[in-house]
Amino acid sequence: MPEHEASADHGSPARDVAAFLRRRREQIAQRWADEPLFRTVFTVSRDEAVEAGKAVADALADVAASERVASLDAPGFAAVREQLGRMGAARARAGLTPGQISGELDSLRRPTVELLLADLAEAPSERVRECSEALAVLLGTLRLVVMETAVLEGQALIDRQRLQLLEVATPVIQLWNGVVAVPLIGTLDSARSQVVMETLLEAVVEQKARFAILDITGVPTVDSLVAQHLMKTVQAAALMGAECVVSGIRPAIAQTIVHLGLDLGSVKTRASLADALAYALHELGVGITGPTPGGAGPR
Numbered sequence: 568m569p570e571h572e573a574s575a576d577h578g579s580p581a582r583d584v585a586a587f588l589r590r591r592r593e594q595i596a597q598r599w600a601d602e603p604l605f606r607t608v609f610t611v612s613r614d615e616a617v618e619a620g621k622a623v624a625d626a627l628a629d630v631a632a633s634e635r636v637a638s639l640d641a642p643g644f645a646a647v648r649e650q651l652g653r654m655g656a657a658r659a660r661a662g663l664t665p666g667q668i669s670g671e672l673d674s675l676r677r678p679t680v681e682l683l684l685a686d687l688a689e690a691p692s693e694r695v696r697e698c699s700e701a702l703a704v705l706l707g708t709l710r711l712v713v714m715e716t717a718v719l720e721g722q723a724l725i726d727r728q729r730l731q732l733l734e735v736a737t738p739v740i741q742l743w744n745g746v747v748a749v750p751l752i753g754t755l756d757s758a759r760s761q762v763v764m765e766t767l768l769e770a771v772v773e774q775k776a777r778f779a780i781l782d783i784t785g786v787p788t789v790d791s792l793v794a795q796h797l798m799k800t801v802q803a804a805a806l807m808g809a810e811c812v813v814s815g816i817r818p819a820i821a822q823t824i825v826h827l828g829l830d831l832g833s834v835k836t837r838a839s840l841a842d843a844l845a846y847a848l849h850e851l852g853v854g855i856t857g858p859t860p861g862g863a864g865p866r
Contacts, residue, residue: 580700581631585628585629588624589625592625595620595679595682599620599675600613600616600620602675604658604675607658619650622650629643631701638708641708651712651716658671668713672710673710675709679702679706683699683702739766739770745778745847746778746844747767748780748782748840749763753785753786764799767804768807771809772807778810779812782814794831797834801813801834811835812843813834813835814840815838815840
């Protein structure tokens with residue numbers, strides 16, 4: 568009795584598809600290797616594309632064997648989810664739209680269906696129809712998995728790049744031995760405030776700084792959330808053995824702080840970065856020749 572007929576006697580359509588995928592994985596992988604999705608992503612050699620195709624075929628077989636052909640969360644996809652995401656992301660970086668990537672994934676259907684029909688050439692027409700439908704659903708789920716994983720990987724990349732930009736936009740400057748400063752420019756939110764705190768504390772440890780200056784001259788507004796972040800940074804610096812000074816509080820920001828009823832009484836403040844530096848140098852016992860900017864001295 569032919570192998571496909573034996574499987575048809577005791578297997579569901581999904582399980583028959585699983586058996587087909589395992590039986591024909593080499594032929595499927597060879598055909599997929601010539602499709603744009605595999606050919607343009609795996610460029611080292613054709614063998615590389617074939618091996619990737621085999622891994623995907625094995626994953627689809629596992630999903631079909633579990634009879635969860637319509638489930639994006641089927642365990643069978645776990646082994647290749649990262650690879651599928653990289654494939655989708657690679658095509659997106661090449662300039663393809665989501666619709667075009669989806670079309671490339673859909674192109675895997677034709678050679679697979681052709682092999683299935685050839686494999687079931689002597690099977691009853693009803694069984695052929697059921698297996699074809701199960702395979703179509705399975706490949707449709709594969710397409711959704713690739714798109715979902717590519718989107719998540721793309722978002723993770725954006726998050727990493729955003730963090731890198733925040734780090735670049737938060738430089739720590741050593742103004743003097745024992746004195747470091749972070750000049751802040753732009754809006755402060757929770758994510759950036761966290762980066763500011765971590766960057767400043769790392770600099771305090773590395774430079775053995777006794778004074779850390781947070782200059783907010785370039786921060787357009789200060790609300791209660793920003794004030795809370797500043798307070799936490801000041802407290803964290805104190806725990807590391809450094810006195811934190813906030814400089815650059817302009818009249819408009821001072822009025823906002825008063826209007827909001829925010830208590831910054833425990834925070835050392837100065838009108839400008841120069842005033843804050845003069846205060847730190849005075850506390851360090853460094854003599855300054857000439858008048859200090861703004862008459863900055865201990866307050």
